[in-house]
Amino acid sequence: MVDMEALETQLATIRASFIAELPLREQRIADAWRALADTEWAQDACKAFYREVHSLSGAGATFGCDELSSRARALEHRFQSIVDDHSPATEAEQVELNTCYAQLLSEIHQTTDGSAKG
Numbered sequence: 001m002v003d004m005e006a007l008e009t010q011l012a013t014i015r016a017s018f019i020a021e022l023p024l025r026e027q028r029i030a031d032a033w034r035a036l037a038d039t040e041w042a043q044d045a046c047k048a049f050y051r052e053v054h055s056l057s058g059a060g061a062t063f064g065c066d067e068l069s070s071r072a073r074a075l076e077h078r079f080q081s082i083v084d085d086h087s088p089a090t091e092a093e094q095v096e097l098n099t100c101y102a103q104l105l106s107e108i109h110q111t112t113d114g115s116a117k118g
Contacts, residue, residue: 018063019115026108028052033101041088050076050083053104071107075100 032049039045053076060069078100082089089097 015063016115018059019065019111022108022112025052025056026105029056029104041082043083043086046079046083050079053079056104065111068104068107068111071100071104075104 029049029052032045032052035045036049053072057069057072057076060066060072075097078093078096082093
């Protein structure tokens, strides 16, 4: 027989660990974001950034952070065409990416702050 209370406690602990690690994920994403500019959108930098955002999108959904996952997914989808086309982002795409990136960072902070309050 499954002890649902124990299972819920374990899931809450895992979710709390995920949220506690968000500042580290944010740092990795920020580092990858800066690397895009530093390398003039080199494919390796694009792939590293995409991987970080994609990972956050999936993990956020797994741990019930739906808005965080949604923000990461929006950035991931906008970025996907750049990775697929093997070309630098246009100026218009960069503006759109900057907006999505800022929204993701904001949601990371809200998720982290909301967890600290709760």
